[in-house]
Amino acid sequence: MKLTAKRTWTKEARQFFIHIKGKFQIDEKHHAVFYGTVENLNDFYKAKELVRSDGMTFKTPSGQIRKNPACGIQKDAWSAFLLGLKALGLHEYQAKLGRPPGR
Numbered sequence: 166m167k168l169t170a171k172r173t174w175t176k177e178a179r180q181f182f183i184h185i186k187g188k189f190q191i192d193e194k195h196h197a198v199f200y201g202t203v204e205n206l207n208d209f210y211k212a213k214e215l216v217r218s219d220g221m222t223f224k225t226p227s228g229q230i231r232k233n234p235a236c237g238i239q240k241d242a243w244s245a246f247l248l249g250l251k252a253l254g255l256h257e258y259q260a261k262l263g264r265p266p267g268r
Contacts, residue, residue, distance in 0.1 A: 168196060170203075175214075178207035185255065195253055202249025205242045212239035 168191060170182045182203045185191075191199050215235035222230050250256045 168199070174203065174207045175210040177210050178203050181206055189255070191253070198249060198252050202246055202253065205245040205249060209239055209242035209246060212236075212242060 168182075168186050170179045174182070185199070212235040216233055216239060219233055219235070221233055221236055223233055225231055247256070
């Protein structure tokens, strides 16, 4: 099975897919996990866009302020994305990004 990016993915998810596919050799038995990881990243960016456009909160008809449900989707998708990186053994690659840990 050939790894191909889906047209429905966000730009960021497609870029991540192409970057990882070009940098690492993904075994065929890990294709489903890899696709699931990218799908979660895609969901994260879609939810992030909803939060950006609609805001983190909304007012109910009774006047209560509630959390936008997209915030929870965003959090869950990011957690699942990180778990996918760990399952693929790419969490060490992700950990190298950013500042080094303190002593």
